[in-house]
Amino acid sequence: MKAGRPGIRAFMGSNMRVLLVEDEVEMAKALGAVLSQHRYVVDHMPNLALAREAVRENVHDAVILDRQLPDGDGFELLRDMRSAGDRTPVVVLTAHNMPDDRIEGLDGGADDYLGKPFLVDELMARLRAVVRRADNYSSQSVREGNVTIFLDSHEAVIDDVPLPMPRREMLVLQLLVRRAGRTVLRRNLEEAVYGYDDEIQSNALDSHISRLRKRLADAGATVSIHSMRGLGYLLKAS
Numbered sequence: 609m610k611a612g613r614p615g616i617r618a619f620m621g622s623n624m625r626v627l628l629v630e631d632e633v634e635m636a637k638a639l640g641a642v643l644s645q646h647r648y649v650v651d652h653m654p655n656l657a658l659a660r661e662a663v664r665e666n667v668h669d670a671v672i673l674d675r676q677l678p679d680g681d682g683f684e685l686l687r688d689m690r691s692a693g694d695r696t697p698v699v700v701l702t703a704h705n706m707p708d709d710r711i712e713g714l715d716g717g718a719d720d721y722l723g724k725p726f727l728v729d730e731l732m733a734r735l736r737a738v739v740r741r742a743d744n745y746s747s748q749s750v751r752e753g754n755v756t757i758f759l760d761s762h763e764a765v766i767d768d769v770p771l772p773m774p775r776r777e778m779l780v781l782q783l784l785v786r787r788a789g790r791t792v793l794r795r796n797l798e799e800a801v802y803g804y805d806d807e808i809q810s811n812a813l814d815s816h817i818s819r820l821r822k823r824l825a826d827a828g829a830t831v832s833i834h835s836m837r838g839l840g841y842l843l844k845a846s
Contacts, residue, residue: 624669624739624762625649625779629659629685630701631677639672642728649775656680663689665799667759667782668696670739672731673718675702675709683716690717697738701731752788753830753845757781766827776801777820780813784833784843794840817841 626648630636633654640650651666653659656679662668663685671689675682686698697719702709705723713721719738722731748759754767762778764771773781783800784792798813821833834842 625651625666626735627659627662627666627668627671628652629654629656629671629677629682630674631655632674639731642732646732654678656682656685659685660688663694663696665796667800670697670699670735670742672699672701672735675700675704675713683713686713686717695742697742699731699734699738701726750782750785750788752785752843755781755785755824755829755831757785766824766829769827771823771827773820773823777816777823780816780820781824784841785831788831788843788845791836791842792840797840 624647626643628636628639628643628650630639630652631654636652636654640652643650651662651668653662654677656677659673659677659682663671671685673682673686682700682702686700689696689698698717699720699722700713700718701722701724703724705721710721710723719741720734722734750757750759755771756765757763758765759782762782764773764778764781779801780797783797794813801813801816817833817835824831824833830846831843832846834844836842
């Protein structure tokens with residue numbers, strides 16, 4: 609990325625996506641509210657099985673992970689992620705807070721480890737820190753035609769010119785570019801764009817796609833988005 613180029617957060621604020629893996633309903637509700645206030649999109653999963661599905665289906669900026677889940681130890685998810693090469697920052701948030709527990713978690717790939725009870729402000733500071741460290745080390749990008757998406761900063765550029773857009777359009781474009789040449793199912797696009805608790809209007813995704821098509825065409829993009837009737841959408845070089 610060239611020096612001096614504004615990141616996408618300069619246009620839209622934080623708007624990062626966090627996976628919250630927590631089985632305690634009240635705790636999850638309280639944390640979700642705090643994270644939303646800080647402009648995070650929150651995907652809440654109450655057990656290990658659903659958390660694994662969320663990791664497979666979506667890209668997250670960070671994970672807040674409880675250990676004691678109804679169907680297993682949260683460390684199982686952490687080990688799966690690291691074994692698969694997934695370097696998404698993980699903050700373990702748990703009542704298992706003895707020194708041996710912390711050592712096991714950090715050695716197992718956690719980026720930070722915070723015991724319950726905890727201060728919300730401390731959790732938010734730790735979350736910002738692990739995401740910041742990940743941003744400093746990540747420069748991954750994907751390209752199709754003359755469109756490049758910088759995955760670390762959630763920035764789109766066309767021929768090195770930034771293309772600012774609303775967060776949800778950016779999430780649609782990011783997924784389509786990452787899977788360029790393949791049909792992306794409508795369900796997968798909706799899951800990438802909306803939190804699991806968001807209400808989705810029947811034509812909301814189509815509206816995002818329509819605006820995104822016009823935005824790309826106006827900016828001279830050499831890619832186009834095609835409707836795959838009854839399935840979803842496909843992006844390919846024009």
